[in-house]
Each structure stands twice: as structure tokens, then as C-alpha cells.
Amino acid sequence: MLEIKNLNVFYGGIHALKDISLKVNSGEIVTLIGSNGSGKTTTLRTISGLEKAKSGEILYENQNIVGIQASDIVKMGISHVPEGRRIFGTMSVLENLEIGAYARTDKENIKKDIKKVFELFPILYERRSQNAINLSGGEQQMLAIGRALLSRPKLLLLDEPSMGLAPMIVKEIFEIIKNINNSGTTIMLVEQNAKMALLNADRAYIIKNGRIELEGKANDLLNNELVKKAYLGG
Amino acid sequence: MKILTKKNIYTLVLVLLIYFLVLLLSNVGIIDSYIQLNMVIVGINIILAVSLNLITGFTGQFSLGHAAFMAIGAYASGIMTAKLGQPFIVGVAVAALSASLAGLLIGIPTLRLRGDYLAIATLGFGEIIKIIGLNNDYVGGAIGLNDIPRYTNWTWLYFSVIATIFIISNFVKSYHGRACISIREDEIAAEAMGVNTTYYKILAFVIGAFFAGIAGALYANYFYFIKPDTFGFMKSIDILVIVVFGGMGSITGSIVGAVILSVISSFLQGFPELRMVIYAVILFLIMVYRPQGVMGDKEFKLFNKEGGLSGNVSSK
Numbered sequence: 001m002l003e004i005k006n007l008n009v010f011y012g013g014i015h016a017l018k019d020i021s022l023k024v025n026s027g028e029i030v031t032l033i034g035s036n037g038s039g040k041t042t043t044l045r046t047i048s049g050l051e052k053a054k055s056g057e058i059l060y061e062n063q064n065i066v067g068i069q070a071s072d073i074v075k076m077g078i079s080h081v082p083e084g085r086r087i088f089g090t091m092s093v094l095e096n097l098e099i100g101a102y103a104r105t106d107k108e109n110i111k112k113d114i115k116k117v118f119e120l121f122p123i124l125y126e127r128r129s130q131n132a133i134n135l136s137g138g139e140q141q142m143l144a145i146g147r148a149l150l151s152r153p154k155l156l157l158l159d160e161p162s163m164g165l166a167p168m169i170v171k172e173i174f175e176i177i178k179n180i181n182n183s184g185t186t187i188m189l190v191e192q193n194a195k196m197a198l199l200n201a202d203r204a205y206i207i208k209n210g211r212i213e214l215e216g217k218a219n220d221l222l223n224n225e226l227v228k229k230a231y232l233g234g
Numbered sequence: 235m236k237i238l239t240k241k242n243i244y245t246l247v248l249v250l251l252i253y254f255l256v257l258l259l260s261n262v263g264i265i266d267s268y269i270q271l272n273m274v275i276v277g278i279n280i281i282l283a284v285s286l287n288l289i290t291g292f293t294g295q296f297s298l299g300h301a302a303f304m305a306i307g308a309y310a311s312g313i314m315t316a317k318l319g320q321p322f323i324v325g326v327a328v329a330a331l332s333a334s335l336a337g338l339l340i341g342i343p344t345l346r347l348r349g350d351y352l353a354i355a356t357l358g359f360g361e362i363i364k365i366i367g368l369n370n371d372y373v374g375g376a377i378g379l380n381d382i383p384r385y386t387n388w389t390w391l392y393f394s395v396i397a398t399i400f401i402i403s404n405f406v407k408s409y410h411g412r413a414c415i416s417i418r419e420d421e422i423a424a425e426a427m428g429v430n431t432t433y434y435k436i437l438a439f440v441i442g443a444f445f446a447g448i449a450g451a452l453y454a455n456y457f458y459f460i461k462p463d464t465f466g467f468m469k470s471i472d473i474l475v476i477v478v479f480g481g482m483g484s485i486t487g488s489i490v491g492a493v494i495l496s497v498i499s500s501f502l503q504g505f506p507e508l509r510m511v512i513y514a515v516i517l518f519l520i521m522v523y524r525p526q527g528v529m530g531d532k533e534f535k536l537f538n539k540e541g542g543l544s545g546n547v548s549s550k
Contacts, residue, residue, distance in 0.1 A: 048426060070428070082422060087420075088419035090531060102413060148426075
């Protein structure tokens with residue numbers, strides 16, 4: 001579904017992504033793990049068109065999407081839940097969801113999809129007319145995911161959904177991610193919480209200083225000594 | 235969406251009622267020329283504040299060049315009516331179109347900038363327009379443009395104000411307005427949701443400049459005379475103060491702000507030596523005790539959906 005080939009991204013003089021290559025197959029949950037500043041977020045931002053690549057290819061359904069505007073990439077079926085949730089604070093929960101459906105042309109189905117999101121996150125229905133800024137961290141994360149789902153993505157990019165959340169809530173969020181995946185959406189997940197990510201993903205890539213260090217099945221990496229030592233605290 | 239709801243009919247009736255009432259009062263002489271002058275100032279300030287609110291309050295683009303759009307409108311209408319002898323409607327149309335064209339031209343290069351950088355770029359744009367006016371002999375240079383016919387009357391003023399409020403408040407509530415607000419709230423998230431942020435920022439500038447141009451035309455064709463200094467940096471600040479005072483992101487706030495500040499300012503003309511001091515103290519107190527502005531981002535509604543009097547303040 002998605003294949004990145006030799007991708008290079010620079011921030012001014014800083015070489016953020018160095019010859020990254022990775023692949024996401026249809027129906028999978030693929031996770032990209034790494035520490036602060038390793039290039040995880042940059043990878044996602046480049047896929048969704050928020051960052052410009054210097055060289056390399058991002059093939060999405062066999063079409064190179066490097067250089068296509070972010071607003072058009074959403075229309076092609078890639079939706080990005082940005083790091084730190086970034087909900088629209090002074091808008092109500094419902095209005096946030098409606099903006100999520102902004103790029104769609106099939107207006108008549110949006111109401112149905114909003115209902116589906118409310119079924120997935122009942123708490124959002126209770127809070128539908130409240131301003132999003134008043135939601136708790138976990139609820140804001142649910143809203144950010146719900147908002148991204150409203151563009152009907154085939155591929156959902158999640159940037160650190162566990163950030164700043166209590167362990168109980170993290171568990172809940174990951175269960176929801178599994179559910180979304182089971183209903184047919186391919187997921188690419190970026191995480192610092194390596195354990196939760198590896199427990200829930202099919203395959204994983206480990207990124208360090210802008211390079212892919214390791215790749216493999218999530219289960220194998222969970223038992224890999226190097227990974228254990230560097231990312232799992234044991 | 236029904237257009238002929240009770241609420242809309244009542245609003246229309248109220249709008250026409252105020253129009254004829256003021257017309258009548260001016261004809262019998264209760265509204266004298268001094269009150270009329272103040273009404274023109276208030277009206278022009280409402281148009282300027284509501285249109286700047288679209289750019290700064292709703293779309294979140296900090297602009298210090300709004301007076302320049304007004305200047306372009308004022309000169310365009312001045313040239314059309316005084317130099318070329320065209321009727322006022324041509325003056326207003328050319329004013330609005332040339333100002334919005336300027337909004338487009340300034341918008342394309344500068345709207346990649348954010349926050350303070352955009353403010354400085356728009357400030358520079360305002361100075362450029364002023365200096366062009368100062369050095370162009372066709373429009374009188376520093377002496378200014380004279381003998382502009384007085385076409386601005388109550389009818390022109392009133393319906394320009396109503397049109398500005400009507401169009402901008404409907405725009406803000408629309409699908410496109412929602413996109414503009416999402417840019418103010420979080421530009422990156424808006425982009426990730428598929429909102430074409432550059433397009434909407436430029437659109438907000440073009441619409442805002444359009445109405446500022448109309449305000450300029452009304453100004454030029456009321457005061458007979460315009461000069462570049464009138465539309466300097468301080469004028470842009472004045473408009474921004476009205477928007478912040480009334481509440482960023484509230485149309486009714488801009489209207490209330492324009493009325494209160496214009497009235498205070500004309501009342502203080504009796505104490506010229508203390509005028510700016512008192513004005514500054516009032517602004518200071520408002521910002522300390524109500525930093526979100528008089529209305530915050532709330533709107534005042536006169537009628538509820540069923541058409542009953544509500545007088546409610548609401549956020550939607």
C-alpha cells in the first residue's frame with residue numbers, strides 16, 4: 001500500500017532522514033519506534049505532505065506522492081493524527097469532527113460517519129457540544145483520532161497517541177487502534193512507548209538518528225536483546 | 235435551510251425600520267450635521283473593524299496594513315469621482331475591487347509568513363502605499379486629493395455597513411468560514427485535515443480588503459479631501475484596537491467596539507490636551523480586566539430561532 005524508497009529530508013542544514021526505506025502492506029499495523037529526535041515524526045509529516053522531501057520516493061498505491069500538497073494527500077486517503085493531538089480548542093467536539101470531513105465530497109454520508117465515531121467513542125457523544133479545549137487528555141486524543149477517521153482514510157498515520165496519557169488510558173487507546181485496524185484501515189504508528197507499540201503491531205521498524213536500524217516482525221523485535229536493552233528498559 | 239424564517243423577517247424589518255427612522259429624524263432636523271458626522275465615522279469604523287476581524291480575529295493572521303486597503307479604496311474612488319467624473323457607484327466598485335486586488339497581491343508573497351513576521355510585512359506594505367501616495371503628483375502628493383464630491387449619505391453608509399456585516403458573518407458561519415477558524419486554532423492540524431491553508435488565508439485577505447476599500451470610498455466621498463498621512467500606521471493600529479477591544483472573533487464585538495471607541499473619542503474632543511491620555515487609560519483598564527475584549531468570541535443575538543426577542547449572548 002505504502003512504500004518509501006531512499007527518502008531524504010533536510011531541515012535547513014540538518015539531515016533529518018537519511019535514505020529511509022520502509023513498507024506498509026494493506027491491512028497491517030506497522031510501527032516506527034525510536035527515541036526523541038530520531039526522525040519518527042518527520043517521516044509521518046513527509047508522508048502526509050507537511051514536509052518536503054529532498055530526494056527519494058513515497059509510493060502510495062503505486063503512485064509517487066512526493067510533492068503533492070497536504071490537502072490533496074488527505075483526499076487520496078491518507079489521514080494524519082498529529083503529535084500532541086492538536087485539536088481545535090474553541091470549536092465544539094462536533095465541529096472538530098466536521099472539519100475532519102472537510103476534504104470529502106460525499107457530503108450525505110458524513111452524518112453517518114460521525115455517528116460511527118460516536119459509537120467508537122461514546123464519551124465524545126456526551127461531550128459533543130462542549131469546546132474541545134475542556135476535554136481531558138485522553139478524550140482529546142480520542143477526538144483527534146475520530147477527526148482523522150472522518151476523512152475515511154485507507155491509511156491512518158498516528159503520531160504518539162500515548163503521549164502524556166495515564167497507562168490505563170493508553171491501554172484503552174491501543175484497543176481502539178486495534179478495532180480501527182480490524183475494520184479495514186491500515187495503520188502506521190509512531191511511538192516512544194515501544195512496548196505497547198510492539199505488543200499491538202504486526203511489523204516494526206526501529207529508527208535511530210534518521211536511519212532505519214532494524215526491521216522485523218513486532219514479536220521478534222519484542223524478544224530481540226538489542227531492542228530490549230535500548231528501548232524496553234531491560 | 236429556510237431563508238424566510240421568522241427570525242430573518244424580523245431582522246429585515248428591524249433593519250429597514252432603523253433606516254427609515256434615521257432618514258426621518260435627519261429630515262426633521264433632530265439628527266443634525268454633527269451627529270451625522272459621528273454616524274459616518276462610526277459606520278466606517280464598523281466596516282473596517284468587521285473586515286479586519288475576518289483576517290485577524292477569525293483567520294488568525296495578524297495584519298497591521300488594514301489602513302492601506304482603506305487608502306487604496308479612498309484614492310480609487312477619489313480619482314473615479316473627482317478626476318474622471320464617474321458616478322459614486324463606479325467609485326465604490328473600483329475602490330472595492332482595487333483594494334481586494336491589492337489584498338491578493340500582498341497576500342501571495344507574505345502569507346507564508348507567520349505571526350510577528352506577517353505583522354511586519356503588512357506594516358511595510360502599508361508604508362509603501364502611503365509613500366506611493368506621497369510621491370504621486372496625479373493624486374496631489376503630500377498636499378492630498380481635493381474637491382472630491384460628497385456622495386456619501388445615510389443610505390450609502392447604512393447599506394454598506396449592513397452588507398459588510400451580513401456577508402462577513404455569513405461567510406464565517408459557512409463551510410469556508412469554519413476552515414478559516416481552523417487555521418487560527420491550529421494551522422498544522424488544519425493542513426493535516428485537508429484544509430488548503432494558503433488559499434483560505436489569501437481569501438480572508440481579499441474579502442477583508444474588499445470591504446476596507448468600500449470604507450475608504452465612503453470616507454473620501456464624505457470628507458471632500460484625502461491625504462496619504464490619514465491612512466498611516468496609526469490608522470491601522472486604531473482599527474486593530476477596535477477589533478481587540480470588541481473581542482477577536484466576534485462580529486458583534488467589532489460593532490460594539492467601533493461604536494464605543496468612536497463615541498469616546500468624539501466626546502473627548504472637548505478635552506484635547508487630555509484626550510489621548512484618557513483614551514489610553516480606558517484601553518488599559520479594558521485589557522487588564524477583560525483581556526478577551528468586550529464580547530470575547532461570543533455573539534449577541536437579538537432574536538432567537540422562533541423569532542422571539544432573546545437578547546442572548548451565545549457562542550454560536
